[in-house]
Amino acid sequence: MIGLGNYLILSGVLFSIGIWGVVTSRNVLKVLLSMELLLAASNLCFVVFSKFNGDYAGQLIVFFVILVAAAEVAVGLAIIVLMYKRLNTIQADELKEMKW
Amino acid sequence: MPSLFFYFFAAVMILGALTVVLARNPLYNVLGLVVAIFSLSSLFILLEAFFVGIILLLVYAGAVLIFFLFVVMCLNLNADTFTTAKQTRFRILGAIAGLMFFAELLLALKSFLLAHSMEPSTVRGTIETIGRILFTEYLLPFELTSLLLLIAIFGIVSLAQGAFNTGKEDEATL
Numbered sequence: 001m002i003g004l005g006n007y008l009i010l011s012g013v014l015f016s017i018g019i020w021g022v023v024t025s026r027n028v029l030k031v032l033l034s035m036e037l038l039l040a041a042s043n044l045c046f047v048v049f050s051k052f053n054g055d056y057a058g059q060l061i062v063f064f065v066i067l068v069a070a071a072e073v074a075v076g077l078a079i080i081v082l083m084y085k086r087l088n089t090i091q092a093d094e095l096k097e098m099k100w
Numbered sequence: 101m102p103s104l105f106f107y108f109f110a111a112v113m114i115l116g117a118l119t120v121v122l123a124r125n126p127l128y129n130v131l132g133l134v135v136a137i138f139s140l141s142s143l144f145i146l147l148e149a150f151f152v153g154i155i156l157l158l159v160y161a162g163a164v165l166i167f168f169l170f171v172v173m174c175l176n177l178n179a180d181t182f183t184t185a186k187q188t189r190f191r192i193l194g195a196i197a198g199l200m201f202f203a204e205l206l207l208a209l210k211s212f213l214l215a216h217s218m219e220p221s222t223v224r225g226t227i228e229t230i231g232r233i234l235f236t237e238y239l240l241p242f243e244l245t246s247l248l249l250l251i252a253i254f255g256i257v258s259l260a261q262g263a264f265n266t267g268k269e270d271e272a273t274l
């Protein structure tokens with residue numbers, strides 16, 4: 001039978017892969033995608049604890065996380081498009097100055 | 101039978117997540133995340149969180165990731181834009197960092213599971229139950245979310261305005 005431990009280990013694996021992506025990728029788009037993985041891992045954690053604690057609050061928090069992530073992605077992608085237009089690159093290590 | 105589904109979707113999710121990190125082509129990164137989110141939503145439904153699972157599928161796989169795909173195609177990014185010399189060394193260092201993090205999580209999990217033994221409850225996250233709580237107990241956060249989305253729209257519009265200004269005109273506005 002699948003218990004709490006299995007789900008939490010899966011969530012941990014997903015979170016670690018996300019950390020790996022955020023740390024290693026130089027492409028800003030890929031960093032944003034890996035951050036989505038981190039959010040997915042924490043969402044899984046919330047839903048699992050909601051199920052095993054018998055409390056709906058976990059699922060509501062996941063709902064809010066999805067909404068906030070949608071706003072975050074929209075703003076982040078706008079910044080990436082702007083960065084590509086001005087600097088013609090989306091490599092993080094080529095951003096040497098914060099001034100445009 | 102549910103355990104079979106769990107292992108299947110867990111394997112698919114981890115494969116999708118690895119595609120996000122390892123694939124060179126940004127198109128495959130985005131599609132890997134679509135696969136991962138799809139199996140995550142399947143796991144939510146396995147946990148009887150039906151509403152959140154469907155919202156995840158609609159909002160994430162349906163809107164957010166297609167937006168990512170749109171940007172990748174719009175910017176015309178391809179694989180050889182991203183190959184840099186010292187990449188493999190950083191990959192290994194990053195993998196070590198990720199594994200250390202995972203080991204820490206496992207240690208924390210072990211002590212947690214020894215202290216608490218939990219059984220699945222009868223919680224069923226249908227639209228009715230979630231909606232009832234969302235519009236009574238969590239009404240204020242829900243309304244505040246609309247404010248957040250409004251602010252995000254303002255931010256994007258102001259960013260997009262900057263994108264259309266070029267040259268000297270640009271210097272004047274900043």
